[in-house]
Amino acid sequence: MKKIPSIGEAEWQVMNVLWEKGEATFSEIRSALKEHSWSQTTIHTMLTRLIKKGVVAIKEGISPYVFYPLVSREECRKHETFSFLKRVYNGSVKLFLANFVNDVELSDREIDELLKMLEKCKTTEQPSEGENDNA
Amino acid sequence: MKKIPSIGEAEWQVMNVLWEKGEATFSEIRSALKEHSWSQTTIHTMLTRLIKKGVVAIKEGISPYVFYPLVSREECRKHETFSFLKRVYNGSVKLFLANFVNDVELSDREIDELLKMLEKCKTTEQPSEGENDNA
DNA sequence: ATCTATATTCTACATTTGTAGTATGCAATT
DNA sequence: AATTGCATACTACAAATGTAGAATATAGAT
Structure with missing residues:
Protein backbone atom coordinates (compact mmCIF):
# COMPACT_ATOMS: atom_id res chain seq x y z
CA MET A 1 0.00 0.00 0.00
CA LEU A 70 -2.04 6.91 -9.66
CA VAL A 71 -3.92 6.03 -6.54
CA SER A 72 -7.35 4.51 -6.24
CA ARG A 73 -10.26 6.30 -4.72
CA GLU A 74 -10.56 3.44 -2.26
CA GLU A 75 -7.02 3.89 -1.02
CA CYS A 76 -7.56 7.60 -0.56
CA ARG A 77 -10.87 7.13 1.13
CA LYS A 78 -9.40 4.63 3.49
CA HIS A 79 -6.54 6.94 4.27
CA GLU A 80 -8.90 9.83 4.95
CA THR A 81 -11.09 7.65 7.09
CA PHE A 82 -8.26 6.65 9.34
CA SER A 83 -6.85 10.10 9.63
CA PHE A 84 -10.31 11.37 10.50
CA LEU A 85 -10.77 8.67 13.11
CA LYS A 86 -7.44 9.42 14.64
CA ARG A 87 -7.84 13.16 14.75
CA VAL A 88 -11.42 13.34 15.95
CA TYR A 89 -11.91 10.14 17.90
CA ASN A 90 -8.39 9.32 19.00
CA GLY A 91 -8.69 6.34 16.74
CA SER A 92 -11.53 4.79 18.68
CA VAL A 93 -13.79 3.03 16.23
CA LYS A 94 -16.23 2.20 18.97
CA LEU A 95 -16.58 5.74 20.13
CA PHE A 96 -16.98 6.91 16.60
CA LEU A 97 -19.74 4.46 15.78
CA ALA A 98 -21.64 5.21 18.93
CA ASN A 99 -21.74 8.85 17.94
CA PHE A 100 -22.23 8.16 14.30
CA VAL A 101 -25.44 6.20 14.57
CA ASN A 102 -26.80 9.10 16.54
CA ASP A 103 -25.51 12.01 14.50
CA VAL A 104 -26.39 10.65 11.12
CA GLU A 105 -30.04 10.03 11.00
CA LEU A 106 -30.15 6.67 9.36
CA SER A 107 -33.38 5.58 7.81
CA ASP A 108 -34.71 2.21 8.84
CA ARG A 109 -33.78 0.94 5.41
CA GLU A 110 -30.21 2.13 5.83
CA ILE A 111 -30.01 0.54 9.22
CA ASP A 112 -31.20 -2.73 7.79
CA GLU A 113 -28.67 -2.60 5.02
CA LEU A 114 -25.96 -1.88 7.50
CA LEU A 115 -27.10 -4.73 9.68
CA LYS A 116 -26.88 -7.00 6.71
CA MET A 117 -23.41 -5.82 5.85
CA LEU A 118 -22.27 -6.35 9.38
CA GLU A 119 -23.69 -9.85 9.59
CA LYS A 120 -21.90 -10.75 6.41
CA CYS A 121 -18.76 -9.17 7.72
CA LYS A 122 -18.96 -11.19 10.88
CA THR A 123 -19.25 -14.44 9.02
CA THR A 124 -16.35 -13.52 6.78
CA GLU A 125 -14.17 -12.32 9.60
CA GLN A 126 -14.23 -15.28 11.89
CA PRO A 127 -11.90 -17.93 10.47
CA SER A 128 -13.06 -20.63 12.88
CA GLU A 129 -12.85 -23.75 10.73
CA GLY A 130 -13.47 -22.87 7.13
CA GLU A 131 -10.25 -20.98 6.51
CA ASN A 132 -10.95 -20.93 2.82
CA ASP A 133 -12.96 -17.94 1.73
CA ASN A 134 -13.89 -18.21 -1.91
CA ALA A 135 -15.30 -14.78 -2.72
CA MET B 1 -26.58 24.71 16.92
CA LEU B 70 -17.40 27.27 24.20
CA VAL B 71 -18.40 24.34 22.04
CA SER B 72 -18.90 20.76 23.04
CA ARG B 73 -16.75 17.96 21.79
CA GLU B 74 -19.89 16.33 20.45
CA GLU B 75 -20.74 19.33 18.31
CA CYS B 76 -17.25 19.45 16.92
CA ARG B 77 -17.14 15.75 16.29
CA LYS B 78 -20.43 15.89 14.50
CA HIS B 79 -19.26 18.79 12.42
CA GLU B 80 -16.07 16.99 11.47
CA THR B 81 -17.98 13.86 10.67
CA PHE B 82 -20.23 15.59 8.22
CA SER B 83 -17.49 17.54 6.58
CA PHE B 84 -15.53 14.31 6.21
CA LEU B 85 -18.53 12.53 4.73
CA LYS B 86 -19.11 15.33 2.30
CA ARG B 87 -15.54 15.70 1.18
CA VAL B 88 -14.64 12.06 0.85
CA TYR B 89 -17.94 10.34 0.15
CA ASN B 90 -19.96 13.11 -1.46
CA GLY B 91 -22.12 12.89 1.60
CA SER B 92 -23.21 9.34 0.94
CA VAL B 93 -23.63 7.60 4.24
CA LYS B 94 -24.35 4.33 2.55
CA LEU B 95 -21.23 4.39 0.48
CA PHE B 96 -19.22 5.33 3.49
CA LEU B 97 -20.52 2.51 5.62
CA ALA B 98 -20.01 -0.06 2.93
CA ASN B 99 -16.37 0.93 2.76
CA PHE B 100 -16.02 1.40 6.45
CA VAL B 101 -16.98 -2.07 7.56
CA ASN B 102 -14.37 -3.33 5.15
CA ASP B 103 -11.56 -0.90 5.86
CA VAL B 104 -11.77 -0.99 9.60
CA GLU B 105 -11.25 -4.49 10.76
CA LEU B 106 -13.92 -4.80 13.36
CA SER B 107 -13.62 -7.56 15.87
CA ASP B 108 -16.62 -9.80 16.31
CA ARG B 109 -17.24 -8.17 19.62
CA GLU B 110 -17.27 -4.73 18.04
CA ILE B 111 -19.61 -5.92 15.36
CA ASP B 112 -21.96 -7.27 17.97
CA GLU B 113 -21.92 -4.05 19.88
CA LEU B 114 -22.59 -2.13 16.74
CA LEU B 115 -25.44 -4.44 15.87
CA LYS B 116 -26.91 -3.81 19.27
CA MET B 117 -26.59 -0.05 18.87
CA LEU B 118 -28.24 -0.20 15.52
CA GLU B 119 -31.14 -2.28 16.72
CA LYS B 120 -31.72 0.15 19.51
CA CYS B 121 -31.43 3.03 17.08
CA LYS B 122 -34.02 1.47 14.84
CA THR B 123 -36.48 1.15 17.66
CA THR B 124 -35.77 4.68 18.79
CA GLU B 125 -36.03 6.13 15.34
CA GLN B 126 -39.43 4.92 14.38
CA PRO B 127 -41.86 7.07 16.36
CA SER B 128 -44.79 4.72 15.76
CA GLU B 129 -46.67 4.99 19.03
CA GLY B 130 -44.35 5.54 21.95
CA GLU B 131 -43.26 9.10 21.21
CA ASN B 132 -41.89 9.51 24.68
CA ASP B 133 -38.22 8.58 25.10
CA ASN B 134 -37.16 8.83 28.68
CA ALA B 135 -33.37 8.44 28.56
C1' DA C 1 4.88 34.06 -42.21
C1' DT C 2 1.06 35.60 -39.40
C1' DC C 3 -2.84 35.31 -36.70
C1' DT C 4 -5.63 33.17 -33.36
C1' DA C 5 -7.23 29.77 -30.20
C1' DT C 6 -6.19 26.34 -27.23
C1' DA C 7 -2.63 24.17 -24.27
C1' DT C 8 0.87 24.55 -20.76
C1' DT C 9 3.97 26.97 -17.57
C1' DC C 10 5.38 30.41 -14.24
C1' DT C 11 4.61 33.42 -10.84
C1' DA C 12 1.86 35.53 -7.23
C1' DC C 13 -1.01 36.31 -3.39
C1' DA C 14 -4.24 35.41 0.65
C1' DT C 15 -5.56 32.27 4.27
C1' DT C 16 -4.95 28.55 7.43
C1' DT C 17 -2.08 25.91 10.25
C1' DG C 18 2.04 24.40 12.75
C1' DT C 19 5.79 26.21 15.08
C1' DA C 20 8.32 29.35 18.00
C1' DG C 21 11.38 33.62 19.38
C1' DT C 22 11.17 37.86 21.75
C1' DA C 23 9.21 41.23 24.53
C1' DT C 24 6.50 43.05 28.01
C1' DG C 25 3.65 42.82 32.36
C1' DC C 26 3.22 41.69 36.99
C1' DA C 27 4.21 39.72 41.40
C1' DA C 28 7.06 37.88 45.03
C1' DT C 29 11.90 38.48 46.84
C1' DT C 30 15.98 40.46 48.24
C1' DA D 1 14.20 49.86 43.80
C1' DA D 2 16.35 46.02 41.25
C1' DT D 3 15.90 41.00 40.36
C1' DT D 4 13.87 36.95 39.06
C1' DG D 5 10.27 34.11 37.34
C1' DC D 6 5.96 33.07 35.61
C1' DA D 7 2.06 35.01 32.71
C1' DT D 8 0.59 37.10 28.59
C1' DA D 9 1.25 39.43 24.10
C1' DC D 10 3.33 40.49 19.75
C1' DT D 11 5.65 39.20 15.79
C1' DA D 12 7.56 35.94 12.45
C1' DC D 13 8.12 32.30 9.39
C1' DA D 14 7.38 28.06 6.59
C1' DA D 15 4.28 24.73 4.49
C1' DA D 16 -0.19 23.65 2.60
C1' DT D 17 -4.13 25.14 0.19
C1' DG D 18 -7.36 27.93 -2.62
C1' DT D 19 -7.28 31.11 -6.13
C1' DA D 20 -5.83 33.20 -10.43
C1' DG D 21 -3.16 36.57 -13.73
C1' DA D 22 0.38 36.74 -17.14
C1' DA D 23 3.45 34.59 -20.29
C1' DT D 24 4.69 31.33 -23.52
C1' DA D 25 4.14 27.38 -26.65
C1' DT D 26 1.95 24.98 -30.25
C1' DA D 27 -1.25 24.01 -33.89
C1' DG D 28 -4.39 25.03 -37.38
C1' DA D 29 -6.29 28.78 -40.49
C1' DT D 30 -5.30 32.50 -43.62
Whole structure:
Protein backbone atom coordinates (compact mmCIF):
# COMPACT_ATOMS: atom_id res chain seq x y z
CA MET A 1 0.00 0.00 0.00
CA LYS A 2 1.61 3.22 -1.10
CA LYS A 3 1.95 6.38 0.88
CA ILE A 4 -1.07 8.61 0.41
CA PRO A 5 -0.43 12.32 0.83
CA SER A 6 -2.99 14.72 2.18
CA ILE A 7 -5.44 15.90 -0.43
CA GLY A 8 -7.32 19.13 0.06
CA GLU A 9 -10.98 19.80 -0.36
CA ALA A 10 -10.74 21.28 -3.83
CA GLU A 11 -8.19 18.73 -4.91
CA TRP A 12 -10.65 15.99 -4.11
CA GLN A 13 -13.02 17.44 -6.67
CA VAL A 14 -10.38 17.16 -9.33
CA MET A 15 -9.48 13.65 -8.27
CA ASN A 16 -13.13 12.70 -8.42
CA VAL A 17 -13.23 13.60 -12.07
CA LEU A 18 -10.16 11.53 -12.76
CA TRP A 19 -11.47 8.58 -10.79
CA GLU A 20 -14.78 8.69 -12.53
CA LYS A 21 -13.38 9.05 -16.01
CA GLY A 22 -10.33 6.88 -15.53
CA GLU A 23 -8.35 9.41 -17.51
CA ALA A 24 -9.05 12.76 -19.08
CA THR A 25 -7.55 15.66 -20.96
CA PHE A 26 -7.48 19.06 -19.43
CA SER A 27 -10.53 20.31 -21.29
CA GLU A 28 -12.48 17.24 -20.26
CA ILE A 29 -11.55 17.86 -16.67
CA ARG A 30 -12.42 21.48 -17.01
CA SER A 31 -15.85 20.84 -18.42
CA ALA A 32 -16.51 18.18 -15.81
CA LEU A 33 -15.79 20.83 -13.20
CA LYS A 34 -17.67 23.65 -14.83
CA GLU A 35 -20.17 23.91 -12.00
CA HIS A 36 -17.33 25.13 -9.83
CA SER A 37 -16.56 28.52 -11.23
CA TRP A 38 -12.84 27.91 -11.09
CA SER A 39 -10.54 29.60 -13.50
CA GLN A 40 -8.62 27.31 -15.81
CA THR A 41 -5.36 28.05 -14.13
CA THR A 42 -6.80 27.14 -10.79
CA ILE A 43 -7.62 23.72 -12.08
CA HIS A 44 -4.25 23.45 -13.70
CA THR A 45 -2.51 24.41 -10.51
CA MET A 46 -4.33 21.68 -8.69
CA LEU A 47 -3.40 19.13 -11.30
CA THR A 48 0.21 20.20 -11.07
CA ARG A 49 0.14 19.82 -7.32
CA LEU A 50 -1.53 16.46 -7.51
CA ILE A 51 1.20 15.35 -9.88
CA LYS A 52 3.85 16.65 -7.54
CA LYS A 53 2.18 14.73 -4.72
CA GLY A 54 2.43 11.61 -6.80
CA VAL A 55 -1.26 10.86 -7.06
CA VAL A 56 -1.76 11.89 -10.68
CA ALA A 57 0.36 11.35 -13.77
CA ILE A 58 0.38 12.40 -17.40
CA LYS A 59 0.43 10.01 -20.30
CA GLU A 60 3.58 11.23 -21.98
CA GLY A 61 3.88 11.95 -25.65
CA ILE A 62 0.27 12.66 -26.46
CA SER A 63 -0.83 16.00 -27.85
CA PRO A 64 -3.27 17.35 -25.29
CA TYR A 65 -2.03 15.80 -22.10
CA VAL A 66 -4.02 12.95 -20.70
CA PHE A 67 -4.16 12.91 -16.93
CA TYR A 68 -4.86 9.83 -14.89
CA PRO A 69 -4.85 8.91 -11.21
CA LEU A 70 -2.04 6.91 -9.66
CA VAL A 71 -3.92 6.03 -6.54
CA SER A 72 -7.35 4.51 -6.24
CA ARG A 73 -10.26 6.30 -4.72
CA GLU A 74 -10.56 3.44 -2.26
CA GLU A 75 -7.02 3.89 -1.02
CA CYS A 76 -7.56 7.60 -0.56
CA ARG A 77 -10.87 7.13 1.13
CA LYS A 78 -9.40 4.63 3.49
CA HIS A 79 -6.54 6.94 4.27
CA GLU A 80 -8.90 9.83 4.95
CA THR A 81 -11.09 7.65 7.09
CA PHE A 82 -8.26 6.65 9.34
CA SER A 83 -6.85 10.10 9.63
CA PHE A 84 -10.31 11.37 10.50
CA LEU A 85 -10.77 8.67 13.11
CA LYS A 86 -7.44 9.42 14.64
CA ARG A 87 -7.84 13.16 14.75
CA VAL A 88 -11.42 13.34 15.95
CA TYR A 89 -11.91 10.14 17.90
CA ASN A 90 -8.39 9.32 19.00
CA GLY A 91 -8.69 6.34 16.74
CA SER A 92 -11.53 4.79 18.68
CA VAL A 93 -13.79 3.03 16.23
CA LYS A 94 -16.23 2.20 18.97
CA LEU A 95 -16.58 5.74 20.13
CA PHE A 96 -16.98 6.91 16.60
CA LEU A 97 -19.74 4.46 15.78
CA ALA A 98 -21.64 5.21 18.93
CA ASN A 99 -21.74 8.85 17.94
CA PHE A 100 -22.23 8.16 14.30
CA VAL A 101 -25.44 6.20 14.57
CA ASN A 102 -26.80 9.10 16.54
CA ASP A 103 -25.51 12.01 14.50
CA VAL A 104 -26.39 10.65 11.12
CA GLU A 105 -30.04 10.03 11.00
CA LEU A 106 -30.15 6.67 9.36
CA SER A 107 -33.38 5.58 7.81
CA ASP A 108 -34.71 2.21 8.84
CA ARG A 109 -33.78 0.94 5.41
CA GLU A 110 -30.21 2.13 5.83
CA ILE A 111 -30.01 0.54 9.22
CA ASP A 112 -31.20 -2.73 7.79
CA GLU A 113 -28.67 -2.60 5.02
CA LEU A 114 -25.96 -1.88 7.50
CA LEU A 115 -27.10 -4.73 9.68
CA LYS A 116 -26.88 -7.00 6.71
CA MET A 117 -23.41 -5.82 5.85
CA LEU A 118 -22.27 -6.35 9.38
CA GLU A 119 -23.69 -9.85 9.59
CA LYS A 120 -21.90 -10.75 6.41
CA CYS A 121 -18.76 -9.17 7.72
CA LYS A 122 -18.96 -11.19 10.88
CA THR A 123 -19.25 -14.44 9.02
CA THR A 124 -16.35 -13.52 6.78
CA GLU A 125 -14.17 -12.32 9.60
CA GLN A 126 -14.23 -15.28 11.89
CA PRO A 127 -11.90 -17.93 10.47
CA SER A 128 -13.06 -20.63 12.88
CA GLU A 129 -12.85 -23.75 10.73
CA GLY A 130 -13.47 -22.87 7.13
CA GLU A 131 -10.25 -20.98 6.51
CA ASN A 132 -10.95 -20.93 2.82
CA ASP A 133 -12.96 -17.94 1.73
CA ASN A 134 -13.89 -18.21 -1.91
CA ALA A 135 -15.30 -14.78 -2.72
CA MET B 1 -26.58 24.71 16.92
CA LYS B 2 -23.79 27.24 16.54
CA LYS B 3 -21.38 27.60 13.69
CA ILE B 4 -18.37 25.38 14.17
CA PRO B 5 -15.18 26.62 12.53
CA SER B 6 -12.52 24.31 11.21
CA ILE B 7 -10.14 23.09 13.85
CA GLY B 8 -6.72 21.87 12.90
CA GLU B 9 -4.96 18.71 13.96
CA ALA B 10 -2.87 20.33 16.67
CA GLU B 11 -5.73 22.51 17.80
CA TRP B 12 -7.77 19.40 18.48
CA GLN B 13 -5.15 18.30 20.98
CA VAL B 14 -5.58 21.51 22.88
CA MET B 15 -9.34 21.30 22.71
CA ASN B 16 -9.17 17.77 24.02
CA VAL B 17 -7.47 18.98 27.16
CA LEU B 18 -10.12 21.63 27.66
CA TRP B 19 -12.93 19.20 27.03
CA GLU B 20 -11.50 16.67 29.42
CA LYS B 21 -10.78 19.14 32.18
CA GLY B 22 -13.76 21.38 31.64
CA GLU B 23 -11.51 24.35 32.24
CA ALA B 24 -7.85 24.87 32.87
CA THR B 25 -5.16 27.43 33.39
CA PHE B 26 -2.34 27.73 30.97
CA SER B 27 0.10 25.72 33.06
CA GLU B 28 -2.45 22.97 33.47
CA ILE B 29 -2.94 22.86 29.75
CA ARG B 30 0.76 22.90 29.19
CA SER B 31 1.43 20.01 31.53
CA ALA B 32 -1.45 18.04 30.06
CA LEU B 33 0.23 18.45 26.69
CA LYS B 34 3.76 17.77 27.82
CA GLU B 35 4.06 14.64 25.73
CA HIS B 36 3.92 16.84 22.68
CA SER B 37 7.17 18.71 22.78
CA TRP B 38 5.55 21.99 21.94
CA SER B 39 7.03 25.22 23.09
CA GLN B 40 4.88 27.25 25.43
CA THR B 41 4.29 29.92 22.88
CA THR B 42 3.07 27.35 20.43
CA ILE B 43 0.39 26.30 22.84
CA HIS B 44 -0.43 29.89 23.57
CA THR B 45 -0.76 30.69 19.91
CA MET B 46 -3.21 27.87 19.50
CA LEU B 47 -5.25 29.02 22.44
CA THR B 48 -5.33 32.52 21.03
CA ARG B 49 -6.50 31.21 17.70
CA LEU B 50 -9.13 29.03 19.27
CA ILE B 51 -10.40 32.07 21.14
CA LYS B 52 -10.46 34.07 17.92
CA LYS B 53 -12.41 31.25 16.31
CA GLY B 54 -14.92 31.49 19.08
CA VAL B 55 -14.53 27.99 20.45
CA VAL B 56 -12.61 28.86 23.60
CA ALA B 57 -13.02 31.67 26.09
CA ILE B 58 -11.25 33.03 29.15
CA LYS B 59 -12.83 33.48 32.53
CA GLU B 60 -12.23 37.18 32.93
CA GLY B 61 -10.81 38.73 36.03
CA ILE B 62 -8.95 35.80 37.47
CA SER B 63 -5.20 35.91 38.04
CA PRO B 64 -3.84 33.14 35.87
CA TYR B 65 -6.34 32.97 33.05
CA VAL B 66 -8.74 30.08 33.09
CA PHE B 67 -9.58 28.78 29.65
CA TYR B 68 -12.71 26.86 28.86
CA PRO B 69 -14.40 25.53 25.71
CA LEU B 70 -17.40 27.27 24.20
CA VAL B 71 -18.40 24.34 22.04
CA SER B 72 -18.90 20.76 23.04
CA ARG B 73 -16.75 17.96 21.79
CA GLU B 74 -19.89 16.33 20.45
CA GLU B 75 -20.74 19.33 18.31
CA CYS B 76 -17.25 19.45 16.92
CA ARG B 77 -17.14 15.75 16.29
CA LYS B 78 -20.43 15.89 14.50
CA HIS B 79 -19.26 18.79 12.42
CA GLU B 80 -16.07 16.99 11.47
CA THR B 81 -17.98 13.86 10.67
CA PHE B 82 -20.23 15.59 8.22
CA SER B 83 -17.49 17.54 6.58
CA PHE B 84 -15.53 14.31 6.21
CA LEU B 85 -18.53 12.53 4.73
CA LYS B 86 -19.11 15.33 2.30
CA ARG B 87 -15.54 15.70 1.18
CA VAL B 88 -14.64 12.06 0.85
CA TYR B 89 -17.94 10.34 0.15
CA ASN B 90 -19.96 13.11 -1.46
CA GLY B 91 -22.12 12.89 1.60
CA SER B 92 -23.21 9.34 0.94
CA VAL B 93 -23.63 7.60 4.24
CA LYS B 94 -24.35 4.33 2.55
CA LEU B 95 -21.23 4.39 0.48
CA PHE B 96 -19.22 5.33 3.49
CA LEU B 97 -20.52 2.51 5.62
CA ALA B 98 -20.01 -0.06 2.93
CA ASN B 99 -16.37 0.93 2.76
CA PHE B 100 -16.02 1.40 6.45
CA VAL B 101 -16.98 -2.07 7.56
CA ASN B 102 -14.37 -3.33 5.15
CA ASP B 103 -11.56 -0.90 5.86
CA VAL B 104 -11.77 -0.99 9.60
CA GLU B 105 -11.25 -4.49 10.76
CA LEU B 106 -13.92 -4.80 13.36
CA SER B 107 -13.62 -7.56 15.87
CA ASP B 108 -16.62 -9.80 16.31
CA ARG B 109 -17.24 -8.17 19.62
CA GLU B 110 -17.27 -4.73 18.04
CA ILE B 111 -19.61 -5.92 15.36
CA ASP B 112 -21.96 -7.27 17.97
CA GLU B 113 -21.92 -4.05 19.88
CA LEU B 114 -22.59 -2.13 16.74
CA LEU B 115 -25.44 -4.44 15.87
CA LYS B 116 -26.91 -3.81 19.27
CA MET B 117 -26.59 -0.05 18.87
CA LEU B 118 -28.24 -0.20 15.52
CA GLU B 119 -31.14 -2.28 16.72
CA LYS B 120 -31.72 0.15 19.51
CA CYS B 121 -31.43 3.03 17.08
CA LYS B 122 -34.02 1.47 14.84
CA THR B 123 -36.48 1.15 17.66
CA THR B 124 -35.77 4.68 18.79
CA GLU B 125 -36.03 6.13 15.34
CA GLN B 126 -39.43 4.92 14.38
CA PRO B 127 -41.86 7.07 16.36
CA SER B 128 -44.79 4.72 15.76
CA GLU B 129 -46.67 4.99 19.03
CA GLY B 130 -44.35 5.54 21.95
CA GLU B 131 -43.26 9.10 21.21
CA ASN B 132 -41.89 9.51 24.68
CA ASP B 133 -38.22 8.58 25.10
CA ASN B 134 -37.16 8.83 28.68
CA ALA B 135 -33.37 8.44 28.56
C1' DA C 1 4.88 34.06 -42.21
C1' DT C 2 1.06 35.60 -39.40
C1' DC C 3 -2.84 35.31 -36.70
C1' DT C 4 -5.63 33.17 -33.36
C1' DA C 5 -7.23 29.77 -30.20
C1' DT C 6 -6.19 26.34 -27.23
C1' DA C 7 -2.63 24.17 -24.27
C1' DT C 8 0.87 24.55 -20.76
C1' DT C 9 3.97 26.97 -17.57
C1' DC C 10 5.38 30.41 -14.24
C1' DT C 11 4.61 33.42 -10.84
C1' DA C 12 1.86 35.53 -7.23
C1' DC C 13 -1.01 36.31 -3.39
C1' DA C 14 -4.24 35.41 0.65
C1' DT C 15 -5.56 32.27 4.27
C1' DT C 16 -4.95 28.55 7.43
C1' DT C 17 -2.08 25.91 10.25
C1' DG C 18 2.04 24.40 12.75
C1' DT C 19 5.79 26.21 15.08
C1' DA C 20 8.32 29.35 18.00
C1' DG C 21 11.38 33.62 19.38
C1' DT C 22 11.17 37.86 21.75
C1' DA C 23 9.21 41.23 24.53
C1' DT C 24 6.50 43.05 28.01
C1' DG C 25 3.65 42.82 32.36
C1' DC C 26 3.22 41.69 36.99
C1' DA C 27 4.21 39.72 41.40
C1' DA C 28 7.06 37.88 45.03
C1' DT C 29 11.90 38.48 46.84
C1' DT C 30 15.98 40.46 48.24
C1' DA D 1 14.20 49.86 43.80
C1' DA D 2 16.35 46.02 41.25
C1' DT D 3 15.90 41.00 40.36
C1' DT D 4 13.87 36.95 39.06
C1' DG D 5 10.27 34.11 37.34
C1' DC D 6 5.96 33.07 35.61
C1' DA D 7 2.06 35.01 32.71
C1' DT D 8 0.59 37.10 28.59
C1' DA D 9 1.25 39.43 24.10
C1' DC D 10 3.33 40.49 19.75
C1' DT D 11 5.65 39.20 15.79
C1' DA D 12 7.56 35.94 12.45
C1' DC D 13 8.12 32.30 9.39
C1' DA D 14 7.38 28.06 6.59
C1' DA D 15 4.28 24.73 4.49
C1' DA D 16 -0.19 23.65 2.60
C1' DT D 17 -4.13 25.14 0.19
C1' DG D 18 -7.36 27.93 -2.62
C1' DT D 19 -7.28 31.11 -6.13
C1' DA D 20 -5.83 33.20 -10.43
C1' DG D 21 -3.16 36.57 -13.73
C1' DA D 22 0.38 36.74 -17.14
C1' DA D 23 3.45 34.59 -20.29
C1' DT D 24 4.69 31.33 -23.52
C1' DA D 25 4.14 27.38 -26.65
C1' DT D 26 1.95 24.98 -30.25
C1' DA D 27 -1.25 24.01 -33.89
C1' DG D 28 -4.39 25.03 -37.38
C1' DA D 29 -6.29 28.78 -40.49
C1' DT D 30 -5.30 32.50 -43.62
